[in-house]
Amino acid sequence: MIEVEHLTKRYGDTVAVEDISFRVERGEILGFLGPNGAGKTTTMRILTGYLPATAGTVRVAGFDVAEQSLEARRRIGYLPEQPPLYPEMTVTGYLDFVARIKGVPAAERRSRVDAAIAMTHLGEYRHELIKRLSRGYRQRVGLAQALVHDPEVVILDEPTVGLDPKQIIEVRHLIKKLRGSHTVILSTHILPEVSMTCDRVIIINKGRIAAVDTPANLTAQLRGGNLVWLELRGDRNGLEQTLRQIAGVRKVSVETLPDGGRMRVAVETEPGSDLRSRIVAAVVGRGWELYELRAVSLTLEEIFLRLTTEETEDTTRASEARA
Amino acid sequence: MRRFLQGVFAIYRKEMGQSLVSPVAYVVLGMFLLIGGLFYYTILTFYMERSLAAGMQAMQFGTPPEVDVPSMTINSLFGVLGQVALFLLPMVTMGVYAEERRRGTIELLMTSPVTDLQIVLGKYLASFSLFLILLLPTLAYHGVLFWKSDPRPPLGILLSGYLGLLLLGGAFLALGSFISSLTESQLIAAVVTFCVALVLWIVDIAGPGAGTTTGELFQYLSVLRHYEDFARGVVDTTSLVFFGSWIALGLFLTLRSLDSMRWRRA
Ligand SMILES: Nc1ncnc2c1ncn2[C@@H]1O[C@H](COP(=O)(O)OP(=O)(O)OP(=O)(O)O)[C@@H](O)[C@H]1O
Numbered sequence: 001m002i003e004v005e006h007l008t009k010r011y012g013d014t015v016a017v018e019d020i021s022f023r024v025e026r027g028e029i030l031g032f033l034g035p036n037g038a039g040k041t042t043t044m045r046i047l048t049g050y051l052p053a054t055a056g057t058v059r060v061a062g063f064d065v066a067e068q069s070l071e072a073r074r075r076i077g078y079l080p081e082q083p084p085l086y087p088e089m090t091v092t093g094y095l096d097f098v099a100r101i102k103g104v105p106a107a108e109r110r111s112r113v114d115a116a117i118a119m120t121h122l123g124e125y126r127h128e129l130i131k132r133l134s135r136g137y138r139q140r141v142g143l144a145q146a147l148v149h150d151p152e153v154v155i156l157d158e159p160t161v162g163l164d165p166k167q168i169i170e171v172r173h174l175i176k177k178l179r180g181s182h183t184v185i186l187s188t189h190i191l192p193e194v195s196m197t198c199d200r201v202i203i204i205n206k207g208r209i210a211a212v213d214t215p216a217n218l219t220a221q222l223r224g225g226n227l228v229w230l231e232l233r234g235d236r237n238g239l240e241q242t243l244r245q246i247a248g249v250r251k252v253s254v255e256t257l258p259d260g261g262r263m264r265v266a267v268e269t270e271p272g273s274d275l276r277s278r279i280v281a282a283v284v285g286r287g288w289e290l291y292e293l294r295a296v297s298l299t300l301e302e303i304f305l306r307l308t309t310e311e312t313e314d315t316t317r318a319s320e321a322r323a
Numbered sequence: 324m325r326r327f328l329q330g331v332f333a334i335y336r337k338e339m340g341q342s343l344v345s346p347v348a349y350v351v352l353g354m355f356l357l358i359g360g361l362f363y364y365t366i367l368t369f370y371m372e373r374s375l376a377a378g379m380q381a382m383q384f385g386t387p388p389e390v391d392v393p394s395m396t397i398n399s400l401f402g403v404l405g406q407v408a409l410f411l412l413p414m415v416t417m418g419v420y421a422e423e424r425r426r427g428t429i430e431l432l433m434t435s436p437v438t439d440l441q442i443v444l445g446k447y448l449a450s451f452s453l454f455l456i457l458l459l460p461t462l463a464y465h466g467v468l469f470w471k472s473d474p475r476p477p478l479g480i481l482l483s484g485y486l487g488l489l490l491l492g493g494a495f496l497a498l499g500s501f502i503s504s505l506t507e508s509q510l511i512a513a514v515v516t517f518c519v520a521l522v523l524w525i526v527d528i529a530g531p532g533a534g535t536t537t538g539e540l541f542q543y544l545s546v547l548r549h550y551e552d553f554a555r556g557v558v559d560t561t562s563l564v565f566f567g568s569w570i571a572l573g574l575f576l577t578l579r580s581l582d583s584m585r586w587r588r589a
């Protein structure tokens with residue numbers, strides 16, 4: 001449904017997107033994950049025909065977005081990063097206008113507007129001026145706008161920004177309902193969002209694709225083992241040595257805590273192994289005091305950080321500490 | 324074709340709807356009415372006094388009254404309306420594109436299946452319609468003249484005057500739309516449009532006197548000259564071409580500007 005080939009975008013000297021290629025199948029929900037400035041918005045703007053690409057081709061529903069722009073645009077619903085709203089219009093008035101410029105036939109307009117309002121739970125506010133709506137409700141109007149012409153392809157740039165937790169759940173629910181009938185690309189920084197709603201994730205960093213996979217595979221593949229996290233008091237050098245001797249341990253990193261002598265230790269182990277009892281045995285065998293032991297499997301968040309940040313001790317530890 | 328017009332109409336309809344709820348439109352209308360009415364009154368009383376004086380002179384010295392009050396009133400009134408348009412129309416067009424750019428709604432328009440031409444036409448026709456609405460009340464002034472004055476004012480002057488005013492307004496609107504498409508600030512759009520329009524209005528004063536080639540050029544570029552012809556009842560092809568090509572150029576430049584907006588962001 002969407003084919004992106006060798007897409008590159010430069011703003012002057014800045015390379016925003018560099019040689020990106022990917023495909024999205026009909027009915028699939030693809031998540032675009034990346035830190036600020038990764039190139040998510042830029043890619044989406046090229047997909048929707050708002051920006052021209054510097055190099056590469058993009059086809060949406062078989063139409064080249066540069067060459068057959070109108071045909072492609074007719075099939076796309078797009079929620080930009082900043083919802084494109086006219087504050088002085090009412091919700092219905094606005095959606096009616098969008099339906100018109102999207103080319104919805106007059107006979108279907110009313111029912112399409114009503115459907116979009118129902119999907120985004122805006123019924124109560126349909127006659128309200130957009131400027132009187134709260135941020136979250138405006139975001140919903142933005143979503144309704146992207147869906148009002150029932151497009152084959154829906155492109156959502158950070159659809160859940162500014163929503164409260166309840167609304168976030170509703171929007172994710174709504175997006176999930178589009179699976180199968182619509183092809184969806186959404187961008188986000190929020191990791192659980194991707195694992196909850198998307199069939200596939202593209203992790204994009206500094207304009208390049210860092211990884212593409214299903215959320216489950218990505219977690220499994222990159223987990224590369226489990227993490228056991230302990231807090232103890234003992235002798236630092238001996239500790240590392242002792243732990244490394246246990247079969248199945250890959251990596252040990254030690255951090256001394258401020259309150260004299262206590263250490264926080266992260267032990268990375270081979271996948272599929274559970275070394276907790278052996279670690280405990282080793283630590284206690286040396287007569288050290290064990291305060292805490294916890295097994296952690298890497299969350300998508302850590303994978304994301306690993307893929308998108310240079311692996312320094314600090315960041316690794318920061319992410320481990322957060323887990 | 325049908326699809327094309329539907330797109331133009333969708334934009335047009337939205338623009339009109341926005342104008343009708345926008346305080347700017349009402350301020351402009353109010354000021355137009357106020358200033359127009361004030362000058363109409365001043366002009367009318369001025370010429371009435373002059374014609375009274377002339378009438379008295381005629382009684383004393385036996386020469387026939389040479390003042391055609393209705394024609395002169397109409398002539399002066401169009402002069403004033405042109406100037407009011409010069410001041411107010413930049414406010415009609417200032418937000419047309421600048422506001423869409425500022426709010427980011429231009430991203431909606433430019434990713435929808437409407438062409439730049441449809442957008443430009445829809446918006447231009449809407450601003451022109453607003454101008455027509457502004458002009459409606461001025462019909463009343465002329466109505467009064469027709470109803471009360473003797474001799475009747477010549478209809479020709481009235482028609483050519485309105486034609487001139489429409490062309491003038493159309494030209495200012497095209498200019499203003501183009502300038503609005505260059506910025507995100509309504510204020511800048513209004514000020515720059517006003518300054519450019521003002522320069523074009525009086526450019527013949529700045530130029531060297533008639534006779535030299537540059538002088539001729541400056542005279543040709545002077546909006547006031549072309550407009551005055553219409554207000555005097557002279558419909559000149561040169562002037563028609565002048566305003567017509569100005570409008571076409573303005574719309575063309577707006578189109579180019581929308582197109583280059585995609586590339587400039589690049
Ligand atoms: N109009 C522009 N002119 C110049 N550089 C730009 C422009 N738009 C974006 N960039 C640059 O391109 C890069 C990618 O930006 P983009 O907005 O696509 O990132 P993003 O992934 O959407 O980030 P965020 O998560 O903050 O929304 C950034 O380095 C940004 O500074």
Ligand SMILES: [Mg+2]
Nearest residue numbers: 040041042081
């Ligand atoms: Mg972005």
